[in-house]
Amino acid sequence: MASQGLRVLAAVAALVVVPWVSAPPSSATTGGYRNPLRPGVNGSDRTVDSCADPTVLRGQQPGDRYWYLYCTTDPLDDQDTAGPGDPVFHPVPMMRSTDLVDWTYVGDALPEAPSWAAEGAGLWAPDVVYSRSLDRYYMTFVVTDVDDAVSGEPGCTSDSAIGVATSRRPTGPWRVSDTPVVAPRRAGVGCDFFWTYDPDVLGDGIRDRGVLYFGSYYGGIHGSRVELTRHGMTATGGTTRITVGNRYEGANVVRRGDHYYLFASATNCCNGPLTGYSVFAGRADSPLGPFTDREGTSLLAGRVGGTPVLSMNGNRWVGTGHNSVFRDFDGQWWTVYHAVDREDPYFASEPGFTKRPALLDPLDWVGGWPTVRAGRWTSDEPMPAPAAQPGEGTSYTPAPLPDDVPGERLVAYSDDFSGTTLDPRWSWVRQPAPATYGVEGGAFRFDTQAGDLYVDSNTASVLTEDAPDGDYVVETRVRLDVPAEGCCFNYVQAGLVVYGGDDAFVKLAHASIWETRQTEFAKEVPTAPEGSPRYGNTVVGPPADRTWLRVVRRGVPGSAGDTERYTAYTSQDGTRWVRGGTWTHDLGDDARIGLVSMGGAGFSAHFDYVEVSSLGR
Template identity: 35%
Template sequence: MPSRLLTTVVAAALAITPLTAAAAPHPPASVSTQNPISSPFSDTFADPAVIQGRDGYWYAYATSDPLVEGGPFGLMHMARTKDFSSWDYLGTVFDDSTKPAWAAPGSFFWAPDIRYFGGRYVMYFTVTDTAANPGGDPAIGVATAPTPAGPWTATDGPVVTPKPDGNGGYFGTIDPALLTAADGKRYLYYGGYYGGISVTEVSADGLRAVGTPTQVTIGDRYEGAYVVRRDGWYYLMGSSMNCCAGPTTGYSVFAGRSKSPRGPFVDADGASLLESRVGGTTVITQNGNRWIGPGHHAFLTDATGQDHIVYHAIDRSKPWLNEPFGINRRPMLIDRIDWIDGWPRTRAGAGPSDTPQPAPVTGSSLGITSTDPAGGLYGAERSPGDPLGGPTALVDGMAVTRKVAPGGSLRFDADVRLTGKALTVRLGQVGVTLRDESLTISAGRRLTKVAMPAGFTAPEWNRLTVQVAEGRATVRVSDAGLGDGYAETSVAIPDRLKPGRVSLAGTAEVDNLTIRPAAVPVRKAVAVPRTGKLLAGDEFGNGFGPGWSWVRPDARATVANGKLSWPLQNTDLVGSGNNAGLLFHQTPATNRWIAETKLHLDLGEGDIRNYQQAGMIAYRNDDDFARLGDVAIWRTRQTEFGRELVARPDGATSYGGAAIGRPAPTMWMRLAYHLNEAGEHVYRAGTSIDGVNWTWGAAWVLPAGATPQLGLYAHGDQTGSNPPPVATFEYLRFYAAK
């Protein structure tokens, strides 16, 4: 359309409906989800990755477990949805004829990570065994496809090769995740408990590792990396502890942040993810409902700007596939992410949901069909687009929304490909201009401009996001809106947005256009347990007070000078040994209380002391307990809330644990107890390194019936010291819970 005629059409449209007169459009019917969201098509959908395709669907990918009970192992799975409520299963990423030729015949394919750049979809994944060294030399593979559903073509070799450990084996080169950083470079994170998580730069096409890798986490704590950029920080998130211990799985996700994609990453308390006394701020952990072991996640942002975490978890009442038995049943879940004091928290710290929740908002308001946006814009021409994206809107001059956007807050999101020099998007007083070399945002007389990094190509498809909310306008350009980006800048706005049309001016092709009111952020964390009045306890003032009892007494445990001193026993409760001493105190006769102790235990730093530990325990019997301890696990020092129970048909026990907070030679511990509606006994763990500021973590549920005993322990399977370290407890107190 000639520009002069286009201007006339737009002016006429604006005259028909005054910018300040129209009411906000009627919102669409709400959509809810209920975990697990993968249940319509699968029993298990582990290690999920997600992306919005150019066709408007959201695609999800999973590791190569059997999809359903009794099913065969797949070669990674694919599914898609429009609303996160109904799903279509699309089959496997590979088959035997298309899987990487360099993989060993019996190799598994794990933990896909999906991205879009350079006009194609790029998938990274773990190959557990290569043909070069059959027997277990994991590597990172990569494949590309023209559409998010494939067909996928694997490269001729790994993007990250196996890394020998110097002892005849290989480090854990697993769990890839890509980041496009503000310097325009692409970085691939990978690794796990054996060797730690590392990051390497990859080539512009994403297919080759280049340069020297940098290790960003200690080798014994994290796997399943995922990185997002927010407010100038790079947030590295990783999963910790055992992913797959059936009903005792305590997998959880923790975060650290850095100004550089190479770290160092530190948590909210300033503790590094590389320290022996390892840091990590909780993103998600189990809360005592049906879901345990939430982890190995991805992020997505919906059409309102609300972030969500997609992850797998285990139903504690149905933890395994029965056929083949022993495979953990890990379906896909989704929940809201809230940014509390600069840190990502699942449902403001409430953890996994087991009730209906608002689904991620998809599609546009203002009468715009996001996958065919020309119909909702005056002045835009409809293009047939391409087989991947479908119809698009061509802007050559100016286009405006046919309907008026509401005032207050607004979010504009679109896939954009410049066909000329620039595209300007205007939301009320906020203007954003994208050029090949720069990104500019203005509001009144306020203006900021940032240069686009080397490697950015505006004539290719990129995601342009503009959000105006809470007195600030922010713009970001990214590959596909997965939390990373080439450039981001913002400006303060003097006034709230007034109702008005959104306009686009310049020469560009637009797809997946959504315009919606921005989500209202949650800024306050949910309440955590707090202590009330003192109910009972012992200060160890003069021998053992009343209320104490032993299982397998240890004569070396002595009380003197207001302390219980207990040399660590070379014993353990886990498994079949069951020869460790336990010291119990009578619990309050109420259904809600908090137990607290102060522990001093010097476990050193950096050396291997498997598994020296001491702390508190909730105990039914030797094969059914939950224990909170300061523990040495290989070279790390961690606070672990572990669980053992008889879980298998053959009577064998299962043990797993959740990590909580940061350890220190002197630390405080709490177990918050309550009886749930089913009569089960729920214990939630909290730790502190100063006795004032508490980190609350995972919860374990013990069966209904008699209340478990609560007490102290000090032992370790292989203490490795002579004399053994001494655990010193200053008190055990029971408080009313607020």
């Protein structure tokens, strides 16, 4: 999201048009590229170094060989923020390219906000689609704050809406409609409005009807039928919710074969070097769902589903999200998305203002499910370029990344909690009251506490043991008796930590977050420069009545700075595992393995075992 932030199935299916087909085999292959994309600014040595919420579209009119890239309103580079004045914001920058690698900035799409936008409103997250019937391009976008007359509530700044602009050319000039496509949507009284963000129209080329997706964490993602006119777009009928609230934003839906795939992003988009923003997918037989993940869990469930498509993998790129998916002329799928360089996370002179360049990587389908680079995720090395023009081929070949597996069980560090008392290997950080924990029935009971481990709020108890030297896998199975559905038990949680101290750890826990239950994978650091966070999080697979949690620790020999990589896995049955993101950290040789049960009193966690193994791969 965000800057700093139908007819029957047969009829709808007819609207989803891929405007080209896979080219026949060709000896002509394209060159290469390396992330990030750096569009040039004509007449200068400047480059576009931030392109948040990117969307890509190939020119749809006959003879147009260009691809077009559109971004959310932000500064282009450090020159736009350097100096004593206010940053220079570009309202929806536009770029074009013939090869999907070398891009040129061609101007801003919306130099003037809609007449119905409030003063100072942001224009975010564009999406562009072409109407073959009307020979026009339609750009939908977010207006973060509308006039009082539009929302019906004076003095509000959170009454967001979806606008539309039309043009005969993909780079404008754009004519903005004098009414929103989706007006602000009330959640309650006063200035309580759902987040009406991140539009996406199904397909690249349609006729005069389509499906529009919109929404964000507060209220969830929704879909609606729309009809196009010469100068606008109108939502028709009602809306259908397709995700639970407080989990997803940045929808992009594509059709592949008989299925529709929803790509959506989760967690904080703009948290500097601790940004854990990641992309997840659900699949449905209808464009309006219901969408379920690879494990069969609904994206509408309280224990919310979503199969990871893209997350941080331990290189310099974090915050990999808000993506757009397309195919090249060789039939290969690709995705463009924004990310954060943890070595250069902020605009110059603006500590805390996260810079989000655009990245490009191939998208593969493994067992019918999308994953970037066959599970390797973001590239930071030279890559084969897409086949951007007819007759070209790409030399990209998937190299699937197998999941980590446990090796030999390390008996001295493993515990099945038999007997009636804790083994002497365990020790407490802030021992809780004796009645709130115990070994019973072959499990360790640990009542949730009204305490936490979060920045300077270090009041929760941690049960710890030594960790082995070198690489290892630690796993537990936990039952947290928070109800599976309903709001709110914020932020009750229970799970694993690799604990270097109250302010230096990674944590994987089943957590209650508003109306959702998620598996949060978090990192905290003891110090950070001014404007930088100390805590960041991502999420993994859905929890269950009993949730398996696994953290893989791997050293990075010879690395500077963070010297360890920690990768999260979750499972609902102990057999099928979901791999999540990888945090880098520097917890050192004295880090310990721990258990936590915290975030609010009134519930209990039961840990069936802690098993520590060597790393099998």
